[in-house]
Amino acid sequence: MDLRARPYRSVLYIPGSRDRALDKARDLPVDAIIFDLEDAVAADEKVNARALLATRLAEGGYGGRAQIVRINGMDTPWGADDLDAIAAIGPEAILLPKVGSVEDVAAVAARLDAIPAARATRLWAMMETPAGILNAAAIARAPRMAGFVMGTNDLAKELGSRTRAAMHTALQHCLLAARAAGIVCVDGVYNAFKDEEGLAAECAEGRDFGFDGKTLIHPAQVAIANAAFAPSPEEIALARRQIAAYEEAKAQGQGVAVVDGKIVENLHVDTARATLAKADAIAEGEAA
Numbered sequence: 001m002d003l004r005a006r007p008y009r010s011v012l013y014i015p016g017s018r019d020r021a022l023d024k025a026r027d028l029p030v031d032a033i034i035f036d037l038e039d040a041v042a043a044d045e046k047v048n049a050r051a052l053l054a055t056r057l058a059e060g061g062y063g064g065r066a067q068i069v070r071i072n073g074m075d076t077p078w079g080a081d082d083l084d085a086i087a088a089i090g091p092e093a094i095l096l097p098k099v100g101s102v103e104d105v106a107a108v109a110a111r112l113d114a115i116p117a118a119r120a121t122r123l124w125a126m127m128e129t130p131a132g133i134l135n136a137a138a139i140a141r142a143p144r145m146a147g148f149v150m151g152t153n154d155l156a157k158e159l160g161s162r163t164r165a166a167m168h169t170a171l172q173h174c175l176l177a178a179r180a181a182g183i184v185c186v187d188g189v190y191n192a193f194k195d196e197e198g199l200a201a202e203c204a205e206g207r208d209f210g211f212d213g214k215t216l217i218h219p220a221q222v223a224i225a226n227a228a229f230a231p232s233p234e235e236i237a238l239a240r241r242q243i244a245a246y247e248e249a250k251a252q253g254q255g256v257a258v259v260d261g262k263i264v265e266n267l268h269v270d271t272a273r274a275t276l277a278k279a280d281a282i283a284e285g286e287a288a
């Protein structure tokens, strides 16, 4: 299965304790939702949030959006109960926080193997600890692994870094590991949720790096991420021209075409086809 065939431009965190936000998300134009039981939920709300979220997920109404539940760490008082309660609903994916090693993931995958409802549930990993970043290649190939989410807040805390630039190596390292394993990789959150310009700039950088999309914390951020991570009309038009020019060159026995003064070879055509497939998947999701 091509995990990246589906769009992940906008991936919105929703605190599992906020019923109004859980309801609102049913109408938001996001590609994916992370229903959060970890850092967005206070310690004394954890148990109630787990029950509320289980009820809302069982009710459904989230349409074709990818649904991912972030549980608490297995080393916390809530992790094991979160896992059992959420796995029993058979969610599409469970997101593990602060993953440090492939063994962390393998232990959860083995526990899921014993829960029939979770037969098809995939695992995602928060990449946000120095050990996790260093072990990214192995984690990306762990059992049931389907996606990485960059946790830039925790990473900044752990590294003591003060700028995003200081985390570029970690971001790119995780992206390399994800691409080598063929899994999804989404960028970290932009905390200043009222700063649209700052978010747009960070989305543009994430897109240039190659991320599939951005994690978000507020509905006002959704449109900006959706625009930044979708192929632009110019990119779509160029992709079509590249494919047509290459097909024509091939018909004449040549392996190289030229479009806008730049060579187009089979690998560029692969990228062009991927651009069109992504645009189609987005259009399909928006029409649904």
Ligand SMILES: CC(C)(COP(=O)(O)OP(=O)(O)OC[C@H]1O[C@@H](n2cnc3c(N)ncnc32)[C@H](O)[C@@H]1OP(=O)(O)O)[C@@H](O)C(=O)NCCC(=O)NCCSC(=O)C[C@H](O)C(=O)O
Residues within 6 Å of the ligand: 012, 013, 014, 015, 020, 021, 022, 024, 025, 036, 039, 040, 126, 128, 150, 151, 152, 153, 154, 155, 188, 189, 193, 217, 218, 219
């Ligand atoms: C940041 C917020 C606390 C702001 O909340 P609030 O003051 O309620 O915002 P608004 O009044 O502007 O809200 C307007 C309406 O939008 C709904 N809303 C708000 N946030 C969300 C959301 N995330 N999803 C869905 N709907 C949302 C409100 O209910 C209002 O609706 P209505 O009443 O109908 O008008 C708040 O946005 C928030 O809590 N955001 C999520 C924070 C979060 O999830 N944090 C954890 C993830 S970040 C992280 O941990 C990353 C990683 O681990 C790392 O290390 O980096």
Ligand SMILES: [Mg+2]
Residues within 6 Å of the ligand: 039, 097, 126, 128, 151, 153, 154
């Ligand atoms: Mg975190």
